[in-house]
């Protein structure tokens with residue numbers, strides 16, 4: 001059994017909490033499946049190693065707490081690739097904390113607000129990685145994560161001994177392992193660190209990092225993770241962070257889909273859906289997501305925090321993970337179909353709460 005810890009940041013104060021019970025439950029029920037099965041069948045990349053890279057169970061999380069970066073840490077040259085909804089506020093928090101940040105984004109204009117705050121700019125991921133000690137990447141999906149890390153003028157070409165690459169994108173474990181192998185082949189080290197938490201937590205430095213990979217890079221990156229987030233988990237071998245993120249987002253996507261159905265059903269049944277939101281918020285199924293998104297969903301308004309296309313991508317990848325371990329996930333599979341319908345109706349770039357439109361369409365047809 002693993003003795004596990006995680007760090008929680010409450011504004012500027014870090015509290016070390018023991019969450020042994022919850023994490024031990026995960027360790028015993030979740031990890032054995034990952035360690036004993038052919039996880040790699042889910043990957044679209046044929047060149048992945050087929051050996052059991054996920055053989056380790058959860059390793060202890062870091063117990064190191066830092067309240068603010070030291071002078072040495074601030075001297076670390078930090079790269080940031082991918083300045084979308086999440087990447088921009090994350091990089092801005094690093095800049096505002098005094099870090100030496102160099103940015104790159106496919107659409108160059110998105111770098112401008114960051115360079116005006118003091119960030120440096122390089123014209124390719126390769127040049128960012130070459131000029132930095134630790135490079136973070138926050139890309140849309142597996143394809144873009146691989147392209148930016150391993151493509152022509154990708155980050156791997158600029159990596160080398162002593163350098164670290166931290167991929168915070170949400171991808172599948174196979175993709176993460178592929179990127180890890182390429183980075184390691186250059187002599188650099190690799191950490192996957194997908195985040196739980198959306199646009200507002202990114203702006204507020206309140207993300208939850210689900211890390212796995214090189215333990216010494218985890219230690220090096222920790223002060224920067226603590227600027228961008230409120231807590232960090234270290235989950236062992238590369239692939240475990242990706243898997244944890246996909247399981248979390250599979251649950252979230254299914255919750256949102258059933259919530260959408262509930263809102264519409266309440267209305268059709270002659271109830272006030274606003275009252276439903278209030279009732280839900282006071283009971284055992286209360287979740288911040290329902291209170292946050294419910295009122296705008298009732299008004300058919302979906303300001304984008306988490307794009308619907310990314311939620312569908314996460315469900316698709318989670319279903320691949322489930323298939324690879326022979327775990328039935330019928331509810332997530334049904335939810336995935338709804339998100340696909342919503343995408344078909346042009347809602348890809350709306351918030352994922354727009355999935356409610358797919359339920360409306362379904363009921364009307």
Ligand SMILES: NC(=O)C1=CN([C@@H]2O[C@H](COP(=O)(O)OP(=O)(O)OC[C@H]3O[C@@H](n4cnc5c(N)ncnc54)[C@H](OP(=O)(O)O)[C@@H]3O)[C@@H](O)[C@H]2O)C=CC1
Pocket residue numbers: 081082083084085086087105106107110138139140141143144147148168169170171195196197198199305306307310311
């Ligand atoms: N939004 C959210 O609430 C959360 C998102 N995530 C995950 O974080 C990641 C980023 O999400 P988010 O910021 O919302 O997404 P966005 O769509 O806002 O940003 C995506 C980023 O990826 C870049 N990109 C896309 N395709 C390519 C490509 N082929 N080559 C190079 N760069 C590319 C985009 O560049 P360009 O600007 O040129 O388009 C942009 O920088 C996703 O994996 C998502 O699932 C995780 C937690 C929360």
Ligand SMILES: O=CC(=O)O
Pocket residue numbers: 170195196197198249306
């Ligand atoms: O991946 C999305 C999130 O809100 O977390």
